[in-house]
Amino acid sequence: MDIIIIGSGPAGVSAALYAKRAGADVTVITRGSGALAKAEKIENYYGLAEPVTGAELEANGIAGAKRLGVSFIEDEVVGLAMNDDFTGLVVQTPGRTCEAKAVVLTAGSTRLAPKIPGLKELEGKGVSYCAICDAFFYRQKTVAVLGEGDYALHEAEILLPHASRVMLFTNGKEPTVKIPDTIEVHKDKIIAVEAENTNGMERVSGLRTEDGTVTPAQGLFVALGTAGSVDLARKIGAATDNNRIVVDGEMATNVPGLYAAGDCTGGLLQVVKAAYEGAVAGLAAAKYVRSRK
Amino acid sequence: MEQVKENIVVVTPDNFQAEVLECEKPVLVTFYANWDQPCRMQQPALDSIADRHPEIKVCKLDVEEHAAFAQQFGIMMIPTTIAFKNGKRVKRASGLRLEHVLLSMVE
Numbered sequence: 001m002d003i004i005i006i007g008s009g010p011a012g013v014s015a016a017l018y019a020k021r022a023g024a025d026v027t028v029i030t031r032g033s034g035a036l037a038k039a040e041k042i043e044n045y046y047g048l049a050e051p052v053t054g055a056e057l058e059a060n061g062i063a064g065a066k067r068l069g070v071s072f073i074e075d076e077v078v079g080l081a082m083n084d085d086f087t088g089l090v091v092q093t094p095g096r097t098c099e100a101k102a103v104v105l106t107a108g109s110t111r112l113a114p115k116i117p118g119l120k121e122l123e124g125k126g127v128s129y130c131a132i133c134d135a136f137f138y139r140q141k142t143v144a145v146l147g148e149g150d151y152a153l154h155e156a157e158i159l160l161p162h163a164s165r166v167m168l169f170t171n172g173k174e175p176t177v178k179i180p181d182t183i184e185v186h187k188d189k190i191i192a193v194e195a196e197n198t199n200g201m202e203r204v205s206g207l208r209t210e211d212g213t214v215t216p217a218q219g220l221f222v223a224l225g226t227a228g229s230v231d232l233a234r235k236i237g238a239a240t241d242n243n244r245i246v247v248d249g250e251m252a253t254n255v256p257g258l259y260a261a262g263d264c265t266g267g268l269l270q271v272v273k274a275a276y277e278g279a280v281a282g283l284a285a286a287k288y289v290r291s292r293k
Numbered sequence: 294m295e296q297v298k299e300n301i302v303v304v305t306p307d308n309f310q311a312e313v314l315e316c317e318k319p320v321l322v323t324f325y326a327n328w329d330q331p332c333r334m335q336q337p338a339l340d341s342i343a344d345r346h347p348e349i350k351v352c353k354l355d356v357e358e359h360a361a362f363a364q365q366f367g368i369m370m371i372p373t374t375i376a377f378k379n380g381k382r383v384k385r386a387s388g389l390r391l392e393h394v395l396l397s398m399v400e
Contacts, residue, residue, distance in 0.1 A: 123370075124370040124386075125369055125387075126369055130331070136356075136371075137356075203367060236334075237329075237330045237331035237335070239334070239389055254337070255334060
């Protein structure tokens with residue numbers, strides 16, 4: 001594939017339109033409606049004689065892109081990596097792995113992590129956001145993954161061959177996917193990430209749940225809900241700053257072939273900004289693909 | 294991170310005392326692994342600091358080769374960069390950081 005666009009909101013669809021019209025082969029991978037569909041009424045966007053619902057605008061956008069020949073796949077992206085010779089990008093979903101010359105991240109802004117005491121403070125000291133990057137440090141250790149869906153399962157499966165024990169903490173939710181027996185499921189709400197201090201260094205030591213018990217764990221991998229643009233960016237080494245993906249004027253990240261557009265780059269959370277950035281990213285990605293042929 | 298530029302010092306448990314702790318300049322030590330994509334992407338910022346800021350010493354330590362030594366610094370995430378001044382740890386950043394953020398650690 002030439003270009004994979006992750007997300008089908010105004011940024012993703014605009015990127016798809018511009019890249020397709022620039023001659024690239026474009027596939028959009030989407031897990032369905034995003035922030036736009038929740039908007040009841042849009043009346044500040046160019047060209048609307050009467051207000052429309054966000055859902056209508058989104059559906060029209062997707063229909064227009066399909067008319068131009070853009071392919072849409074409904075699936076959840078759980079991983080993003082470089083291929084083995086660093087010439088392309090690999091997008092992973094629970095059921096498939098697709099390789100593309102360029103990827104545009106337009107999967108919206110990331111929800112902030114839950115306010116569990118210790119979670120933020122212990123980042124890099126046992127709390128991690130990337131199993132593929134940090135599994136190495138948990139050889140023969142007990143680790144927990146915080147999450148309930150495909151994304152959490154994907155992270156847990158990466159940890160299984162390394163860790164001696166992998167637990168899934170759903171933080172009060174029901175798992176949305178079938179969890180294999182090799183992964184222990186805990187459904188209690190976590191009220192604190194506990195730490196111990198050895199030789200002046202703090203490290204995660206366990207998870208305290210609502211019933212007051214502390215389950216020992218040396219690591220906690222955060223993978224709540226679905227992987228957002230920023231989560232995916234972090235895994236591949238794209239620079240982020242305050243939960244925003246850092247991009248240049250062409251919406252390019254620091255990773256060759258990886259672009260980002262829309263809410264995930266920060267600034268105005270508006271359709272007009274997402275559409276503009278998507279257009280720029282789509283054109284830049286198409287230009288990048290042409291340069292690699 | 295396979296190719297190490299001349300002005301980036303590869304540190305090991307053997308030369309850590311001399312290169313980092315006894316260095317008169319502020320030192321940035323990035324703990325990394327060759328196979329890790331975020332570590333690879335951290336490299337350009339380290340190269341740039343090494344090129345443009347001779348007043349700062351830029352070092353790298355391979356966490357896979359020196360796992361036990363890295364453990365002494367509590368490294369659980371890569372890349373992690375620790376700033377040292379006069380032999381003391383002053384700042385620590387876990388995860389990939391932009392050049393200006395790394396520079397601010399030794400200000």
